Amino acid sequence: MPTRSSAERSAYDREEQWSGGEMIITRNTDECEQTLARCGNHAICINTIGSFYCLCEPGYKERSNKKEFNVLNGQCLDINECLDIKDICGPNAYCNNTIGNYTCTCHSGYAKLHASSGKCNDIDECEDREKKNEGICGVNGTCKNTNGSFWCQCPSGYTNYGNERTPCSELKCDQFTGTSATSSKSHGGLADILSQMKRSCLALSQTDLSGKRIHGPTVLLNSLFNMMEDFLSEYDTGDSVAVSGLLSAVEDSIKFIGPQLSDDQTSMNTSQTEAKIVVWKKKTPPSGPLHLTNTNASLKTDWSTANGNGTYPGFALAALLSYKNLENTLNQSFEQIILPQKNGRRPSYQVFSKVVSAVVSNPDTQHLDRPVIITLRHLQELGESTEVSYTCAYWKAAEGGLQEEEGGAWSTVGCTQVTSNASHTVCSCEHLSSFAVLMALYPMNHTFGLMLLTKLGLVISLLCLALCILTFKFCHSIKGTRTTIHLHLCICLFLADLVFLAGISQTKPQGGCRLVAALLHLFFLGAFSWMLLEGVQLYRMVVLVFNATIRPLYLHAVGYGVPLTIVLISAISRPTGYSTDQFCWLSVEHGLIWSFFGPVCVVISLNVFFFSVTVWKLAQKCSSLNPDLTHLHKIRAFTVTAIAQLCVLGLMWLSGVFLFNEEALVTAYIFTILNSLQGALIFLLNCLLSKQVREEYAKLLSCVCPQPKKYSDFSSTNRSSQSQVRKTLLPSPWTVQHESMF
Incomplete structure (x- = not known):
């Protein structure tokens, strides 16, 4: 409300009049200063000679659209500029109404050229980042500016993992090559899977001019699982080299295909595998607990395990994959498993759960900041005893993958057993790989007696034979x-x-x-x-x-x-069936024993x-x-x-x-x-x-050992002659006929 000085108010409020030779001084009352004459909220009181009127403050209007009003017949209400004034902020900004005012917020990808300017203009992200020498799309990516946004075009062999506004990263598709061109043909069809995986890997970076991918991630994921099913169903995977190559190829494929998926959760279930994949694709990295489960196993960890300690690439991935029949194939290679003996008895081992692979987007999973908890279901319910115990193990692939003669072996390094019951074993592991529960079978107490009896009996048998x-x-x-x-x-x-x-x-x-x-x-x-x-x-x-x-x-x-x-025939069809973990005999698990x-x-x-x-x-x-x-x-x-x-x-x-x-x-x-x-x-x-x-x-x-003669030569000669005559007369036709047969 406008105010006046005391002198001005005195001159303004006083009026001098003469009446009957006398000067009469009258004063105007300022109704605006009287409490009862207020105009209400968000209004300005204007005093006049003998009266007053009200005006609404800027950003407000009288509810009847009157310009002047008094407290008895008017009220000031907020003006919603965002609705009443079309495009007040322009097409590239959001209008936010406030009490008595409004603000304009530019859309993502737009900004005001000057703070006092009301219009929002497109930001050329590609030019701004290049001026700062910061490759917004990475060293190998090409930035393409659009109206209010941009996208990164990645060359062949690179991808931005489905987020078009993140830097392009190298796919390293050569990891699927291995020795597929030559020796992997001997690994029962693994060369076909590796070749398909390499083509799929390169296809991830193929885009058209609008940035839309030519090969959808769902198609690639389905292709991966279909080829896995064919391989595990039709080929003999007894070769540990081929198995290690398969496990590695599948884990790497999920790491690259999973972040492309549009759904937050994806489940796959075939006759050979069961998988669950979760993907986080937001601006900020995820946090909090992470829990995955399927029929045969569960994984409990934290999202920080999937994020890792590097730069957040715009996504985080975690997957749990269960192989339904691979435990028979990998029921070998226990050389690195060393458990304490019981009463001088060394245990033998066998895989007693489904083989499970845990995969995360973190590239460094060999030394996790916090261990993961994996619960594995036993193949059958059997409690621990003096002859049976359980241990947690992972499949340790040989360095160099398929180029090594030995594909891998089971190991317990970094994995410990938390608890076990008849149906499940809980494991804590400091790294990620493919896991399983191994059952340690301790020989019966009578083993020494049986061994001694066997050796003594075999020595006697060899002499007799x-x-x-x-x-x-x-x-x-x-x-x-x-x-x-x-x-x-x-x-x-x-x-x-x-x-x-x-x-x-x-x-x-x-x-x-x-x-x-x-x-x-x-x-x-x-x-x-x-x-x-x-x-x-x-x-x-x-x-x-x-x-x-x-x-x-x-x-x-x-x-x-x-x-x-x-x-x-048996050796050619199932060479790995010859030998077991404890004896050199035919394997029961591979069915070769029936030959x-x-x-x-x-x-x-x-x-x-x-x-x-x-x-x-x-x-x-x-x-x-x-x-x-x-x-x-x-x-x-x-x-x-x-x-x-x-x-x-x-x-x-x-x-x-x-x-x-x-x-x-x-x-x-x-x-x-x-x-x-x-x-x-x-x-x-x-x-x-x-x-x-x-x-x-x-x-x-x-x-x-000749003995001294007891009879004379004559007697012996005579007895011999009689015996010869007897032999000549006694044989029957049957005896003569069949004597030569025996």
């Missing part, structure tokens, strides 16, 4: 098809026991261990093949009476050719059939009118011997099937005893219980 081989080779009185079969049966068992004794537990080096397993596979299959031939020979002796001899060529083709064929147990079951079934027919025919011949008892007794003895051998060898390996049960102590002792004493059994049945062999042994002993 050596005697059998010498007997069947040099004892001419028992020459025949059946003796040939027994000779090669003993050779196979002798070589198998010798290799077993020398190399069954020599798991290093891996190539030598695989050779031992292949030899054991060959020789034990050979033993069963010759047992099958023995059953066939007995069947022919009873059914085909006058043509029971089998040509040696056929014997060797079946006895050695069939086992060798099975071993070659042994399958033929064994077939041989046992066929021999049971042949022996059943043989016994039935023998019973018929014995009940006939003119049975040749000498011949029938001989065949019966052969049959009983063959059945005993089949029972011992067959029962031994059938009991071996149940050794994979955790509580198989009795079965383990049965297997060990039968396996150790099979040579002694063959020597007993075929040598010591044979009269002809005993006579040959007696002759040999008489030559080695």
